[in-house]
Amino acid sequence: MSLKSKASKIDxxxxxxxxxxxxxxxxxxxxxxxxxxxxxxQRSDLLRENEELRQRAERAGELESKLGEALEDLRxxxxxxxxxxxDPAQVLRSRYANRHDSSxxxxxxxxxxxxxxxxxxxxxxxxxRALPAVDGTPRYEIVFGHRRHQACLELGLPVLAMVDNxxxxxxxxxMERENRERQDLSPWEQGVMYARALETGLFSxxxxxxxxxxxxxxxxxxxxxxARLPEEVVAAFSSPLEIQLRWAPLLNQALxxxxxxxxxxxxxxxxxxxxxxxxxxxxxxxxxxxAEDLGASKHFETDGRRVATVVYDAVGRGSVRFNVALSxxxxxxxxxxxxxxxxxxx
Numbered sequence: 001m002s003l004k005s006k007a008s009k010i011d012x013x014x015x016x017x018x019x020x021x022x023x024x025x026x027x028x029x030x031x032x033x034x035x036x037x038x039x040x041x042q043r044s045d046l047l048r049e050n051e052e053l054r055q056r057a058e059r060a061g062e063l064e065s066k067l068g069e070a071l072e073d074l075r076x077x078x079x080x081x082x083x084x085x086x087d088p089a090q091v092l093r094s095r096y097a098n099r100h101d102s103s104x105x106x107x108x109x110x111x112x113x114x115x116x117x118x119x120x121x122x123x124x125x126x127x128x129r130a131l132p133a134v135d136g137t138p139r140y141e142i143v144f145g146h147r148r149h150q151a152c153l154e155l156g157l158p159v160l161a162m163v164d165n166x167x168x169x170x171x172x173x174x175m176e177r178e179n180r181e182r183q184d185l186s187p188w189e190q191g192v193m194y195a196r197a198l199e200t201g202l203f204s205x206x207x208x209x210x211x212x213x214x215x216x217x218x219x220x221x222x223x224x225x226x227a228r229l230p231e232e233v234v235a236a237f238s239s240p241l242e243i244q245l246r247w248a249p250l251l252n253q254a255l256x257x258x259x260x261x262x263x264x265x266x267x268x269x270x271x272x273x274x275x276x277x278x279x280x281x282x283x284x285x286x287x288x289x290x291a292e293d294l295g296a297s298k299h300f301e302t303d304g305r306r307v308a309t310v311v312y313d314a315v316g317r318g319s320v321r322f323n324v325a326l327s328x329x330x331x332x333x334x335x336x337x338x339x340x341x342x343x344x345x346x
Contacts, residue, residue, distance in 0.1 A: 083125045085158040091128055091140045091149055096172050096196050099146045100189055102239045113151040122148040125160040127178075129171060143171050144178040169212075172197055176213055187245035188234070191227030194220060222248040229255070233262060236269035236285060242278035254286045261287075 093099075103109060116122050126145025133139060142149055143166060152159040166174065176193060179185045185193075194209060203209040206224065210217040225248040233251065234240050254262045262285060269281050300308040308322045326334065 083160055083162050085121075086128070086140060086161050088149055088153040088157070088159045090138055091126075091142060091153075091159060091161070092131070093146060093149075094142050094171065094175065095200070096175060096193055096202075097142070097146060100186075100192075100240055102241055103147065103189075104150050106241075109147055109151070112147055113154065116148065116151045116157070117155050121157050122152055122160050124148065125162050127162045127164060127174065129164055129166045141171070144175045168200075169202055172202055173212060186241040186243070187223050187248075188226045188240040188243045191223035191225070194224050195227045198224075219245065222246075225249075225252050230259075230263060230266070232266040232270070233285065236266040236281055237278050244278075247282055250282065250286045258287075 122145075126148050127143040128140035129143060131139040131141050140161070140163065143164070145161075149159050176190075180190075197203055197209060198206070203212065206220050207217055210220045222245050226243055226245070229251060233255070234243070237243055265285050265287075269284060297309055297311045299306050300310075307324050308320060311319050311321065
């Protein structure tokens, strides 16, 4: 019989049915068994889900702990201001700047400049506020730190600065308090600052200014009195930084009683200033000392006794006083000597 004939006699349908009726050993044979198998499958799924949830909860706990640490770190920086390095040429002095030019010429500024140079920049940042840019170039106005800025400008170093958004009044208050806490300004410079704030309408009165700054009203008045002294009076001192707060009442009284005399004496002191102390200048301005008291003198002696004294006043004028009587011959000799001396003055 051929293979084709043999194949035609095979009952494939019966074979398939017989195979389908063979029981699967893995399947339950009874209804309770099927229910138990179903329950086991559900329990496995629940256990798997519980394990996944537990792992997720652990990860969430770790993330929450890290988030708490990060928030705690951030809270520690809440009051901090970011700093940046600025081109000092783009940083401008404030309109309320109270630094006299002599502040950048004294020994203190020289030491500060040397410290900044050795450190490669200002370690303590200045504070600025942003101004409108000009031709795309950013600009800033100093709130405080004029000397540090000037040092960096002269040294050609970038200036480390905090940039803050402040209105005029806030800028003024921060500038004044920073300088006062550092005890870095003279009473005259403080007075100039207060005067500008009042002149620009930043504050309506001395009392409002004093209240805003938390200062005594009378001290504000004294500082303003120094700042408003005539230029001749200020120029009588080697530097306005030498004028002390307690001198304001004395100078004001002299200005009220004898304004012309005060200006005249101030002009005399301005000649050759720096050769006498600021206290001596004050005494002369308020008529507490004479010009002779402020000057130098030289005594001449013979046989152990003083016979003559040459006195120079505060502006260098000289006079000679003899303690012995001069004969006519000696007088003529003295007059000839004086005449010769005077002729050689020209």
